[in-house]
Amino acid sequence: xxxxxxxxxxxxxxxxxxxxxxxxxxxxxxxxxxxxxxxxxxxxxxxxxxxxxxxxxxxxxxxxxxxxxxxxxxxxxxxxxxxxxxxxxxxxxxxxxxxxxxxxxxxxxxxxxxxxxxxxxxxxxxxxxxxxxxxxxxxxxxxxxxxxxxxxxxxxxxxxxxxxxxxxxxxxxxxxxxxxxxxxxxxxxxxxxxxxxxxxxxxxxxxxxxxxxxxxxxxxxxxxxxxxxxxxxxxxxxxxxxxxxxxxxxxxxxxxxxxxxxxxxxxxxxxxxxxxxxxxxxxxxxxxxxxxxxxxxxxxxxxxxxxxxxxxxxxxxxxxxxxxxxxxxxxxxxxxxxxxxxxxxxxxxxxxxxxxxxxxxxxxxxx
Numbered sequence: 617x618x619x620x621x622x623x624x625x626x627x628x629x630x631x632x633x634x635x636x637x638x639x640x641x642x643x644x645x646x647x648x649x650x651x652x653x654x655x656x657x658x659x660x661x662x663x664x665x666x667x668x669x670x671x672x673x674x675x676x677x678x679x680x681x682x683x684x685x686x687x688x689x690x691x692x693x694x695x696x697x698x699x700x701x702x703x704x705x706x707x708x709x710x711x712x713x714x715x716x717x718x719x720x721x722x723x724x725x726x727x728x729x730x731x732x733x734x735x736x737x738x739x740x741x742x743x744x745x746x747x748x749x750x751x752x753x754x755x756x757x758x759x760x761x762x763x764x765x766x767x768x769x770x771x772x773x774x775x776x777x778x779x780x781x782x783x784x785x786x787x788x789x790x791x792x793x794x795x796x797x798x799x800x801x802x803x804x805x806x807x808x809x810x811x812x813x814x815x816x817x818x819x820x821x822x823x824x825x826x827x828x829x830x831x832x833x834x835x836x837x838x839x840x841x842x843x844x845x846x847x848x849x850x851x852x853x854x855x856x857x858x859x860x861x862x863x864x865x866x867x868x869x870x871x872x873x874x875x876x877x878x879x880x881x882x883x884x885x886x887x888x889x890x891x892x893x894x895x896x897x898x899x900x901x902x903x904x905x906x907x908x909x910x911x912x913x914x915x916x917x918x919x920x921x922x923x924x925x926x927x928x929x930x931x932x933x934x935x936x937x938x939x940x941x942x943x944x945x946x947x948x949x950x951x952x953x954x955x956x957x958x959x960x961x962x963x964x965x966x967x968x969x970x971x972x973x974x975x976x977x978x979x980x981x982x983x
Contacts, residue, residue: 623647648734669699670706677717678702681753693820693842701746717759725767741771781912782924787905788813791896794903801880803867805895807859808877808887812896812918815850818843819889819915826874830860889915 670678681702682695690698708728714720725747732740748765755763783791792809796802811817811825820842829839830852837850860876869878875886893914900913907913912920 644734648731651730651733669703671710673710673715674706674717677754677759678706678750680757681750684753685749691842691845697742698746698749701743702750704743705747717754720760720764722764722767725764729769737771744768744771781917782920783905783917784921785925787903788918788921788925790903790905791899794899797862800863800867800869803859803863804877804880805899807856807863808892808895809899809918810853810856810859812892812915813922814853814856816919816922817850818919819892821848822892822915823875823877823887823889825876827876828874830876832857 669675678699682699685695685698705728708731709717709720709724712724712727714724728747729744732743735743748768751760751763751765751768754760755765792806792813795806795809797806808822811822812819815837817825818841821839824842825837825839829837831838832852835852835854835857837848837852839848840846841848864876868876869880869884871878871884873884873886877887879885879887879891896915896918897913900907911917
């Protein structure tokens with residue numbers, strides 16, 4: 617594995633401990649697969665079959681852990697992430713022929729940690745965090761005699777170090793103009809893009825938006841945010857409301873579901889955040905908007921774009937926080953990094969330097 621990591625750094629300048637572009641991630645993944653096979657004789661799958669969670673060998677224990685987290689009030693979104701990370705851990709244990717969770721030892725844990733090389737820092741951070749909580753649970757429930765949470769390495773991740781991806785007002789308008797609203801799918805997608813770009817709604821909240829959230833009499837959208845479980849009140853702009861009505865009247869499939877945005881092919885079910893990501897990416901390409909490597913191209917980038925536009929209009933940070941659904945302005949302050957126009961005003965003039973002069977004791981000496 618070390619040889620492979622050195623190869624990536626020497627030949628391509630790639631470090632797996634940094635955020636990688638899509639092409640670099642593919643190179644890192646290829647090296648990681650070779651490393652996995654060298655170390656363990658297997659290559660772990662990154663995608664799971666629909667409906668699968670864990671091996672029956674650990675099903676009862678892992679289900680008990682998830683139920684325990686649910687009783688503590690952990691959000692369903694976080695629990696789904698926990699299930700994903702545990703499913704990968706489950707796959708690894710099966711291929712290591714661990715017949716029962718009580719047989720777990722330090723080498724199994726560190727071996728699994730090695731398989732995370734090549735993933736993003738965020739993925740590794742969340743995976744290791746989930747394992748740490750799992751091992752504390754297994755120890756507290758006396759399923760394991762040793763608390764292995766101390767074996768799991770710590771990864772420091774600075775959430776404020778990355779610059780949010782944002783698109784200009786002209787690019788956002790170009791994106792919206794690229795939608796063909798003459799068909800049901802176009803009507804749906806246009807309404808979704810408006811909710812993300814005009815109101816800054818998160819993908820999960822758009823997918824979960826239902827009829828009860830639309831307060832037509834007050835021209836408001838009222839919902840409980842999926843991420844924070846905090847109440848959010850947004851203005852139902854006429855442009856957004858008209859697009860939703862157009863979709864409901866002339867585009868939405870017949871269904872008993874109260875969720876607004878649905879799939880248009882069977883099975884007729886509510887949309888999911890990955891689908892919204894695909895929708896945004898589809899129209900960015902259709903609009904001919906250039907997306908450099910490393911720049912985000914999903915619904916969250918439209919949310920960032922709204923924050924950027926509000927900053928350009930000199931909107932106070934507390935108001936932007938309210939629109940974004942943030943609890944504090946500290947969270948919102950990350951968007952200050954993309955307010956280039958105001959950052960320019962903070963720049964200091966570079967002092968003039970004459971190469972053949974030196975100042976000592978207030979006197980100028982020509983060298």
